[in-house]
Amino acid sequence: MGLFAGAVFAALAPGAGLAQGPAAAPAPVVESRFSETQREYVHSYIRQSLPDFPREFAEPAVELFLGELQRKFPGETERMLSPDFSFKKYDGILFRVLGTQLTGASQATLREEVARRRVQAALEQEAGGKLVGAMESRIAINKIKTMASFYPRRLFEGRMDDDELALLLKKTRESEAPGAAPAAPAKPRELTASDIVAEYGRRNQEGAAWQNLRALSIESQLKTANGDDLKIFLFRLRPDRFRMVIQAGGATRFMTIFDGSKYWQQAPGRPWQEIPERSVGSSRYLGEFVDPLVADSGMTYTRLPDGTEGANKIFRIGVRRQDGSGYTAWIDQTTFRQVGRETDDKQTVRYSDFRSVAGIMMAFREESADATGKKTVLTLVRASPDPGLIQSFFEPAESGSLGFFELERMLGRAPVAATP
Amino acid sequence: MSALRPLSAPAAARSRLRSTGGWALKQVLLFVAAGLVALYLLGATGGFLFVRYVRKNETISFIDVALLRWREVRRGMAAQQFAKAKLEWDAGNYQVAFLAYNFAVNNDPDNIPGLLEAARFLQAAGSNSMALTTLEAGLARAPDDERLIERTFSLLNTVGRDRRTLELLGQRPSSAFSGANGLALRTFELEATLNVGDVEGATKLLAQHPELARTPRALPVVARVLWESKQRLKAIELLSGHIRNRPETYDAYAQLAQWQLVSEMGDDAVRTAEKAAEKFPKDLAPKLLLIEAQGMRTNRGKEFNVAIEAYLKEFGSRPDGLLQLASLAGRRGWVELARGLYEVGALVQPELGGLGFCYADALLRQSRFRDVLQLLGQIEGQSPDAGPAFTVQLRNRQIIATAGLGDGPAVREAARRLAGALRNDGDAMELYRRTFQKLGITEAVAELSGRAAPARVAAGAGAASTK
Numbered sequence: 001m002g003l004f005a006g007a008v009f010a011a012l013a014p015g016a017g018l019a020q021g022p023a024a025a026p027a028p029v030v031e032s033r034f035s036e037t038q039r040e041y042v043h044s045y046i047r048q049s050l051p052d053f054p055r056e057f058a059e060p061a062v063e064l065f066l067g068e069l070q071r072k073f074p075g076e077t078e079r080m081l082s083p084d085f086s087f088k089k090y091d092g093i094l095f096r097v098l099g100t101q102l103t104g105a106s107q108a109t110l111r112e113e114v115a116r117r118r119v120q121a122a123l124e125q126e127a128g129g130k131l132v133g134a135m136e137s138r139i140a141i142n143k144i145k146t147m148a149s150f151y152p153r154r155l156f157e158g159r160m161d162d163d164e165l166a167l168l169l170k171k172t173r174e175s176e177a178p179g180a181a182p183a184a185p186a187k188p189r190e191l192t193a194s195d196i197v198a199e200y201g202r203r204n205q206e207g208a209a210w211q212n213l214r215a216l217s218i219e220s221q222l223k224t225a226n227g228d229d230l231k232i233f234l235f236r237l238r239p240d241r242f243r244m245v246i247q248a249g250g251a252t253r254f255m256t257i258f259d260g261s262k263y264w265q266q267a268p269g270r271p272w273q274e275i276p277e278r279s280v281g282s283s284r285y286l287g288e289f290v291d292p293l294v295a296d297s298g299m300t301y302t303r304l305p306d307g308t309e310g311a312n313k314i315f316r317i318g319v320r321r322q323d324g325s326g327y328t329a330w331i332d333q334t335t336f337r338q339v340g341r342e343t344d345d346k347q348t349v350r351y352s353d354f355r356s357v358a359g360i361m362m363a364f365r366e367e368s369a370d371a372t373g374k375k376t377v378l379t380l381v382r383a384s385p386d387p388g389l390i391q392s393f394f395e396p397a398e399s400g401s402l403g404f405f406e407l408e409r410m411l412g413r414a415p416v417a418a419t420p
Numbered sequence: 421m422s423a424l425r426p427l428s429a430p431a432a433a434r435s436r437l438r439s440t441g442g443w444a445l446k447q448v449l450l451f452v453a454a455g456l457v458a459l460y461l462l463g464a465t466g467g468f469l470f471v472r473y474v475r476k477n478e479t480i481s482f483i484d485v486a487l488l489r490w491r492e493v494r495r496g497m498a499a500q501q502f503a504k505a506k507l508e509w510d511a512g513n514y515q516v517a518f519l520a521y522n523f524a525v526n527n528d529p530d531n532i533p534g535l536l537e538a539a540r541f542l543q544a545a546g547s548n549s550m551a552l553t554t555l556e557a558g559l560a561r562a563p564d565d566e567r568l569i570e571r572t573f574s575l576l577n578t579v580g581r582d583r584r585t586l587e588l589l590g591q592r593p594s595s596a597f598s599g600a601n602g603l604a605l606r607t608f609e610l611e612a613t614l615n616v617g618d619v620e621g622a623t624k625l626l627a628q629h630p631e632l633a634r635t636p637r638a639l640p641v642v643a644r645v646l647w648e649s650k651q652r653l654k655a656i657e658l659l660s661g662h663i664r665n666r667p668e669t670y671d672a673y674a675q676l677a678q679w680q681l682v683s684e685m686g687d688d689a690v691r692t693a694e695k696a697a698e699k700f701p702k703d704l705a706p707k708l709l710l711i712e713a714q715g716m717r718t719n720r721g722k723e724f725n726v727a728i729e730a731y732l733k734e735f736g737s738r739p740d741g742l743l744q745l746a747s748l749a750g751r752r753g754w755v756e757l758a759r760g761l762y763e764v765g766a767l768v769q770p771e772l773g774g775l776g777f778c779y780a781d782a783l784l785r786q787s788r789f790r791d792v793l794q795l796l797g798q799i800e801g802q803s804p805d806a807g808p809a810f811t812v813q814l815r816n817r818q819i820i821a822t823a824g825l826g827d828g829p830a831v832r833e834a835a836r837r838l839a840g841a842l843r844n845d846g847d848a849m850e851l852y853r854r855t856f857q858k859l860g861i862t863e864a865v866a867e868l869s870g871r872a873a874p875a876r877v878a879a880g881a882g883a884a885s886t887k
Binding site for chain 1: 512513514515516517518519522542545546547549550553725728729732733736737754756757759760761762763764766767770771772773774775776779791794795798799801802803804805807808809844
């Protein structure tokens with residue numbers, strides 16, 4: 001069990017994408033120069049266009065938008081509430097200022113959607129007001145994302161002005177024109193293990209996403225070689241706390257925690273019991289909060305002979321911890337995703353279904369096979385970055401009549417506790 | 421015969437000219453009149469066509485335009501916009517609905533059902549202040565309208581603008597208080613006076629108007645006045661009687677049970693909660709009230725666990741079910757339950773900040789201030805993008821915990837940050853200021869009042885958490 005769960009976390013690999021500045025609170029709002037009606041009107045437009053946009057972040061954006069509108073198009077703010085006023089004309093300005101308000105790691109998806117809406121507005125303006133579909137703007141965004149990293153970064157963060165965006169869109173069209181030379185990614189001829197690990201770290205996270213992450217919770221489904229279905233919940237808090245909950249048939253079978261110095265385990269009807277480190281097995285590596293391939297220290301990397309995984313070439317990197325344990329990571333030579341790993345006891349794990357979570361690329365599926373060929377599949381159901389975990393969650397609770405197992409029983413999700 | 425004498429030539433010429441000139445003048449006047457009529461008809465037709473087809477007002481008639489019934493025209497247009505606004509609101513098109521309501525209210529400010537609906541829309545859109553502006557404008561035009569009085573003053577008192585209630589009531593002539601709405605106005609006055617903390621004033625007002633104690637709708641407020649003026653048993657009796665006669669309002673049950681618990685009438689509190697649970701079988705709040713009453717009565721004995729089990733079976737799968745129970749555990753300082761709910765919630769909820777706050781509340785009640793600050797720090801560290809609502813929750817607790825530790829500078833810092841988060845919400849700022857005033861955390865009161873904070877560490881802040 002620990003091996004599989006450990007494999008899940010070994011797969012939490014950083015991913016390619018946008019560098020990102022530190023998260024910031026919304027800009028302070030000074031006394032408004034505009035009427036409440038005008039501001040509410042813009043809010044209602046935002047709410048209609050982007051229902052998920054948080055109002056608290058929209059407030060400073062509305063002020064900026066109205067200010068810019070008044071400066072660039074005098075009279076339009078007064079005309080705003082007349083029925084013939086077309087808001088669409090100013091979508092570009094609005095989505096740009098909205099983008100400037102979204103700086104947090106958890107807002108990456110919304111930030112991209114705001115940028116897409118802005119690109120759509122720009123494309124519509126180029127087309128003389130003709131409607132442009134979401135698909136076209138999405139294609140344009142995808143092309144921009146393949147360009148040098150500062151282009152998407154500036155666009156997503158609302159730091160690109162309209163002229164620059166127009167040029168960029170022109171560039172994306174030129175790149176698809178017949179005869180245009182395809183942008184070939186520069187590939188170093190001979191990479192060292194450090195080069196590969198550094199590139200892996202750069203490509204598998206947005207900016208310093210790993211560094212910004214404080215805690216993580218994961219819900220996953222495990223299908224064992226025997227056909228059993230288990231649910232695994234894993235909670236991790238910096239620097240090395242973890243809590244693993246194993247459920248079968250909708251009821252918790254046992255929980256394991258590490259409080260920073262000791263390991264503890266609890267089963268229904270029993271108090272928390274300390275367990276020695278040697279019996280924890282590979283579960284102890286769940287305490288590695290950061291992916292070993294992006295860890296700042298404590299790891300050594302060796303480049304092993306390259307291999308292939310399916311039709312793709314892979315780098316093989318030997319990863320060694322300070323305690324001498326380790327594994328071999330398989331890194332795709334094109335995408336720099338960690339597509340698999342092999343352990344000292346001949347277990348192999350293959351990772352797929354990569355998705356970005358809080359700017360970190362994670363494999364949502366891992367298939368594991370042991371030396372005898374028995375296979376298990378672990379599928380991530382939900383990964384929640386920084387969910388609000390607290391230290392005492394990783395410490396054994398005092399026994400009482402309303403502890404976890406009793407409440408779970410009351411909720412009707414668990415069988416009656418076993419007799420201690 | 422002299423009258424038949426023929427005219428001289430010049431006189432005849434003058435006469436001919438007069439008769440020809442009169443005819444011509446008549447012709448001109450006729451043309452002018454016909455022209456004016458034609459212009460009028462043209463204008464009326466144009467106006468009608470414009471309103472009917474351009475503005476798409478299907479209720480307008482030609483007669484309304486022709487007879488220059490502008491008020492009717494505007495009302496017709498407004499009625500249509502009100503209907504359109506409601507449809508757009510239901511469809512989630514807030515922007516269009518906002519415009520339509522704005523247009524409709526401006527065109528027909530005397531349409532009271534329309535005004536009330538527009539206010540409801542604005543409240544739903546998150547703007548209590550605009551809703552109040554709309555309601556107050558309506559009330560200025562129709563000061564005796566019962567519906568407007570009810571909505572406006574209820575909302576003012578609910579959002580903490582009690583002083584505005586008193587100001588508006590003060591502007592009314594004394595005759596208004598003896599009219600049909602007199603009792604309602606006095607009730608709002610009494611409630612606002614009590615809300616601003618003027619118990620003496622409320623008591624005096626009640627003594628001047630004893631008829632309030634005989635008015636069913638005023639009874640819960642009258643009972644509050646009695647409670648605040650330390651006539652607790654009388655207050656309980658009055659509210660109990662009110663519930664017997666008017667059992668349809670849950671708030672009265674909740675208030676009564678709380679008073680009974682404070683007065684160590686645990687059995688009565690349980691009975692009140694049970695009655696509420698019977699009366700509102702589908703609601704979550706009465707079941708929580710029962711858990712609270714059982715918890716206090718039995719010191720969290722067997723009945724308490726039974727009530728929790730029944731609640732979890734019924735509401736445990738609802739998204740807010742665990743959080744509401746955790747919130748109660750936090751308010752009452754039931755640390756074990758708050759922690760257990762956090763642990764269970766972690767398996768079903770992706771975001772645990774709310775449950776973490778409830779756990780912090782429970783620790784606060786147990787005066788474990790350092791644990792609270794550590795816990796809040798961990799939650800804050802995981803919420804770099806938190807919005808003002810979350811920040812307000814966090815800072816509020818930080819203020820109480822730091823005040824509990826007697827750390828004046830930290831109280832001021834947390835209060836300053838709270839004021840920053842509340843910068844756009846004067847009503848909430850006032851409510852928090854009043855709360856800290858009650859708790860005796862003077863540094864926080866000073867920061868929220870915008871005054872320089874006194875150097876002294878909050879007196880009695882340690883007791884704040886247990887209040």
